[in-house]
Amino acid sequence: DAGITQSPRYKITETGRQVTLMCHQTWSHSYMFWYRQDLGHGLRLIYYSAAADITDKGEVPDGYVVSRSKTENFPLTLESATRSQTSVYFCASHPTGTGNNQPQHFGDGTRLSIL
Amino acid sequence: DQQVKQNSPSLSVQEGRISILNCDYTNSMFDYFLWYKKYPAEGPTFLISISSIKDKNEDGRFTVFLNKSAKHLSLHIVPSQPGDSAVYFCAASDTGGFKTIFGAGTRLFVKA
Numbered sequence: 001d002a003g004i005t006q007s008p009r010y011k012i013t014e015t016g017r018q019v020t021l022m023c024h025q026t027w028s029h030s031y032m033f034w035y036r037q038d039l040g041h042g043l044r045l046i047y048y049s050a051a052a053d054i055t056d057k058g059e060v061p062d063g064y065v066v067s068r069s070k071t072e073n074f075p076l077t078l079e080s081a082t083r084s085q086t087s088v089y090f091c092a093s094h095p096t097g098t099g100n101n102q103p104q105h106f107g108d109g110t111r112l113s114i115l
Numbered sequence: 116d117q118q119v120k121q122n123s124p125s126l127s128v129q130e131g132r133i134s135i136l137n138c139d140y141t142n143s144m145f146d147y148f149l150w151y152k153k154y155p156a157e158g159p160t161f162l163i164s165i166s167s168i169k170d171k172n173e174d175g176r177f178t179v180f181l182n183k184s185a186k187h188l189s190l191h192i193v194p195s196q197p198g199d200s201a202v203y204f205c206a207a208s209d210t211g212g213f214k215t216i217f218g219a220g221t222r223l224f225v226k227a
Contacts, residue, residue, distance in 0.1 A: 004158075033215075035217075040219055041219060042119075042121075042204060042217040042218050042219040042220050043159070043204065043206075043217040044217070045214055045215070045216075048214065058214065059214075090158055090159070092158075103149060103161035103164060104161070104215065105161075106151075106158030106159045106160070107158050108156065108157050108158045109156075109157075109158055
């Protein structure tokens with residue numbers, strides 16, 4: 001089915017561990033984004049990508065690493081997880097357009113708990 | 116420094132009445148505004164948008180109003196239905212950038 005899928009949906013890990021959240025979209029959208037959702041903060045941009053091999057930092061990039069070797073995949077890695085990174089993570093995409101005037105399509109999120 | 120603010124964390128409305136959700140922004144460079152709706156355990160979904168060259172955009176029961184001088188926009192839902200109960204996020208972006216800034220969200224409860 002066409003769409004954007006995130007995996008896993010739920011993850012529990014310990015501080016100091018490395019964890020990777022996966023995001024896959026089937027639309028061949030150019031732009032992809034990673035957000036975290038925390039109470040009182042709404043959605044905050046972690047990293048985004050305008051195309052394969054092009055990534056840039058968002059509002060809260062510290063502690064995260066991304067890559068985009070293929071257009072359809074945009075994994076997010078926490079290299080050494082901390083409790084402050086406990087959150088719900090959303091991946092999103094939108095097609096090529098003028099600037100950012102395109103609604104984004106979101107995955108259903110990954111709920112990550114770091115103990 | 117929150118560039119997009121939704122000052123009401125929650126709103127409760129009776130079925131059939133109007134729901135009005137408000138949003139304020141501080142960055143005058145924003146020229147495109149969106150509303151997203153989010154149900155529990157799902158990702159946000161796009162609801163309606165408005166360009167800064169307009170002051171109103173309507174789609175069925177949903178209307179967004181933009182007041183540029185006040186840097187304020189609002190989402191009106193008429194009539195409200197129980198299925199509208201969700202979290203609504205206001206978002207803003209500028210044409211030259213690639214980032215969308217989201218508000219903290221307003222949780223709407225529509226009582227039957």
